[in-house]
Amino acid sequence: DQQVKQNSPSLSVQEGRISILNCDYTNSMFDYFLWYKKYPAEGPTFLISISSIKDKNEDGRFTVFLNKSAKHLSLHIVPSQPGDSAVYFCAAKLGGFKTIFGAGTRLFVKA
């Protein structure tokens, strides 16, 4: 049973427009949510996180929104750039140090 779900395997966006990547979770005990970005032949790298007590966190072009009542979070990238083309993993931390990952969404940003 997947506790962290990314239902869109891929997303295609025009350069300069907004990219919205979605993630749903089932466990209300998660205390942090994170997004990682992965380029081909590289390991995932940390992008942005949000505490479960917050509803928004912003870092430059990247903003993560958390809706706890819906058990949903989203990553907004504005404006999208071709270099943002990658696989994005949503992850949730369950107290301690255990991190559970979603299946990933492949983002294509077209120039």
Added chain:
Amino acid sequence: EAQVTQNPRYLITVTGKKLTVTCSQNMNHEYMSWYRQDPGLGLRQIYYSMNVEVTDKGDVPEGYKVSRKEKRNFPLILESPSPNQTSLYFCASSLMIGVSSGANVLTFGAGSRLTVL
């Protein structure tokens, strides 16, 4: 440069032939973990370690062993590999800050693609 180094990056082997994937980090991180990435399943944790000589099972530990004899190294051992262990493997590490680790941001290695025939 702060990094997690995995070797080999690519390996093709046959069923039953023991192999070890090495992982080393230079950041003095206490926490280390192994994940496997499979299509549609994301990253699943195999084993993790919270310090030297302290290891525990993740979500998919069957067929794998680990050891943590030194803080910087966390090798993944496949005693008798089978085709269902064909996957992309990632080692990761992080600092442990108190009991609650905050976001526990992981630093990943570049990955090791293993094919078992």
